[in-house]
Amino acid sequence: xxxxxxxxxxxxxxxxxxxxxxxGGGNLDLCLTCSSCVxxxxxxxxxxxxxxxxxRMVLLGLDEEVLQTPWIWWCSMCQRCKRACPMGVDIGAxxxxxxxxxxxxxxxxxxxxxxxxxxxxxxxxxxxxEDWVSLCADLVxxxxxxxxxxxxxxxxxxxxxxxxxxxxxxxxxxxxPEEMIxxxxxxxxxxxxxxxxxxxxxxxxxxxxxxxxxxxxxxxRRQSEIVDDLGCKTLINTE
Amino acid sequence: MIDPSxxxxxxxxxxxxxxxxxxxxxGDGVADDLRFVIKQVVGEENxxxxxxNKSNNYCCGGGGGYLQSGFVxxxxxxxxxxFDQIQATDADIVVTPCHNCRSQITDIGQVYGGKYxxxxxxxxxxxxxxxxxxxxxx
Numbered sequence: 115x116x117x118x119x120x121x122x123x124x125x126x127x128x129x130x131x132x133x134x135x136x137x138g139g140g141n142l143d144l145c146l147t148c149s150s151c152v153x154x155x156x157x158x159x160x161x162x163x164x165x166x167x168x169x170r171m172v173l174l175g176l177d178e179e180v181l182q183t184p185w186i187w188w189c190s191m192c193q194r195c196k197r198a199c200p201m202g203v204d205i206g207a208x209x210x211x212x213x214x215x216x217x218x219x220x221x222x223x224x225x226x227x228x229x230x231x232x233x234x235x236x237x238x239x240x241x242x243x244e245d246w247v248s249l250c251a252d253l254v255x256x257x258x259x260x261x262x263x264x265x266x267x268x269x270x271x272x273x274x275x276x277x278x279x280x281x282x283x284x285x286x287x288x289x290x291p292e293e294m295i296x297x298x299x300x301x302x303x304x305x306x307x308x309x310x311x312x313x314x315x316x317x318x319x320x321x322x323x324x325x326x327x328x329x330x331x332x333x334x335r336r337q338s339e340i341v342d343d344l345g346c347k348t349l350i351n352t353e
Numbered sequence: 354m355i356d357p358s359x360x361x362x363x364x365x366x367x368x369x370x371x372x373x374x375x376x377x378x379x380g381d382g383v384a385d386d387l388r389f390v391i392k393q394v395v396g397e398e399n400x401x402x403x404x405x406n407k408s409n410n411y412c413c414g415g416g417g418g419y420l421q422s423g424f425v426x427x428x429x430x431x432x433x434x435x436f437d438q439i440q441a442t443d444a445d446i447v448v449t450p451c452h453n454c455r456s457q458i459t460d461i462g463q464v465y466g467g468k469y470x471x472x473x474x475x476x477x478x479x480x481x482x483x484x485x486x487x488x489x490x491x
Contacts, residue, residue, distance in 0.1 A: 192411075
């Protein structure tokens with residue numbers, strides 16, 4: 115059973131901050147309290163919190179509670195609540211705003227670590243450049259040798275001027291490298307001229323979720339520079 | 354060329370609509386494309402949709418950094434709705450075009466006792482692909 119919200123004396127800052135930052139002028143005041151968001155949210159009820167309650171707490175100026183609840187990490191920002199809302203209130207953006215207010219030290223360690231590894235190694239699991247290159251080379255060589263029909267299979271690395279730049283979720287080479295081969299086969303069969311980058315090849319960006327926009331941008335910017343350096347016209351994001 | 358005859362035994366297939374691809378991304382058009390490809394690959398009669406679907410589909414609970422955040426129990430509680438949705442289709446295979454969805458849907462299947470397998474879309478496409486050069490099923 116959900117508990118009532120208790121309000122004491124306090125000064126609110128987060129609501130104004132959020133309304134200035136959320137696209138569309140910050141539509142938080144439009145909430146009709148209809149609970150369409152709650153009913154369609156898989157995070158509703160996880161530790162006595164739900165999207166409507168979170169929004170009401172923001173509107174009531176309960177900054178301390180809003181900025182301390184770990185529920186913002188239990189919401190996946192999937193935006194089903196926004197879609198269900200008759201007024202289009204963007205609670206996912208509000209949750210992201212709250213994540214931005216958390217210090218780097220308090221951000222869940224796993225998310226921050228994946229982001230930090232991406233910034234350092236060009237991928238979120240911290241695979242070293244030479245390991246990525248040799249893994250792809252070994253996999254494609256094995257396939258060519260073992261499968262009669264795929265003696266001509268390529269897995270290009272840093273191929274200048276390739277039409278398509280392909281990236282790959284870093285979990286694939288880390289935990290199930292053989293799962294990349296079917297993708298290579300399809301691209302080859304349909305005649306796609308593609309390449310990986312040896313430096314920046316991860317399809318995910320955990321810096322999107324940690325709440326630090328500078329880190330997020332750094333990852334996107336570096337990847338786009340690599341695509342330009344290779345001269346690729348199109349980026350295929352596999353995630 | 355695509356030949357769905359590998360699926361002679363009528364393996365039932367459903368698919369997850371990744372939030373970032375469908376609801377937050379390209380919309381129902383890409384969800385329709387996804388279903389078109391899957392039906393070509395597994396045989397139209399073997400595809401069974403979950404409900405709700407496309408832009409109204411539920412998040413599996415793998416996104417937003419959830420898989421890395423360390424909140425395992427919360428993530429699995431979040432995923433219960435997705436698990437029940439999949440079970441209701443009675444599917445043998447869940448196509449998960451997003452790796453995070455695949456990890457989460459595999460995990461909740463193991464935790465809650467599902468019989469399904471979560472697979473990449475590309476792994477399924479290759480099963481039905483017939484090479485132009487050989488014209489024989491692979």
